[in-house]
Amino acid sequence: MNTVELAPHRIAGLLAPAADRVFRAGMLAGRDGGGAVLAQKYGGIAATGFLVDLRTRLAAPGGKVDGPGFAAVTRYQDPVACRRALDKQVAYGMLHRGTDGTLSASERGAAFLAELYQVHADVTEELWAGHDERVSRMVAALGRLLSYALVLVDEEGDAGGSAFTAMAPPYEPDGTPSGVLLLNRLGTLRYHxxxxxxxxWAAAGHTAASVAALPPGPERTAIELETNRRAAGPYAALGAEERLTLLADLAALPG
Structure with a gap:
């Protein structure tokens, strides 16, 4: 076996597009499979948008996302537009916003999130039907990755402004179906x-806006390689064969 290809930094790069594809397929299925109708029931996207984005934290009893964490989650969006959207969702009674900018779900927002979890349960069961063993295997592997990532963050110290620490660990109430576990664990790992x-990109002197406009070329390649290096830590929790199995399982899922 060519273990060079299975090194943590290499797998971090290979898994990223596969994880993106599967996660986006699940979220799209959720939107088309009842999520859009559910949002309308609660006032539409203007009322529910950030609840969907922050669902795995705000669905938890007492779950909160602080101001720096929210800024990290939305780092590629216009902060003025984000504030206006938050104002609307607070006005709709879906979110509470503390004086320090900390966000939490209102009672109505929590009810929306409980229904959204059910929508995601239904659509992922259909989307990934026939892949039960594969899904269960990925859920277990991702659980180990997320647990180790949290240990690493704790050891390094969190100075704030981390999307991952704002969103991890994902809220997983007893009885959460495997498809929802997979969807939400993938989403949380993407924040890491x-x-x-x-x-x-910050180390390379970029801002969120400038890196988004950066064309393909040596500079972007260097940033991606550095991203892989920085994202590699959690993959030490899996053996080389387990890393390859995770990649193969993601590639085999429809969506």
Whole structure:
């Protein structure tokens, strides 16, 4: 076996597009499979948008996302537009916003999130039907990755402004179906890579706006390689064969 290809930094790069594809397929299925109708029931996207984005934290009893964490989650969006959207969702009674900018779900927002979890349960069961063993295997592997990532963050110290620490661990009430576990664990792991990417482009002297406009070429390639290096830590929790199995399982899922 060519273990060079299975090194943590290499797998971090290979898994990223596969994880993106599967996660986006699940979220799209959720939107088309009842999520859009559910949002309308609660006032539409203007009322529910950030609840969907922050669902795995705000669905938890007492779950909160602080101001720096929210800024990290939305680092590629216009902060003025984000504030206006938040104002609307607070006005709709879906979110509470503390004087320090900390966000939490209102009672109505929590009810929306409980229904959204059910929508995601239904659509992922259909989307990934016939892949039960594969899904269960990925859920277990991702659980180990996220647990180790949290240990690493704790050891390094969190100075704030991390999307991953704002969103991890995902809320997983007893009885959460495997499809929802997979969807939400993938989403949370993507935030770990997003932080690594932000650290890489910041070290290269970029801003969120300038890196988004950066064309393909040596500079972008260097940032991606540095992202892989920074995102590699959690993959030490898996053996080389387990890393390859995770990649193969993601590639085999429809969506």
């Amino acid at each position: 890579r997003a932080d690594a990417h932000a650290a890489a």
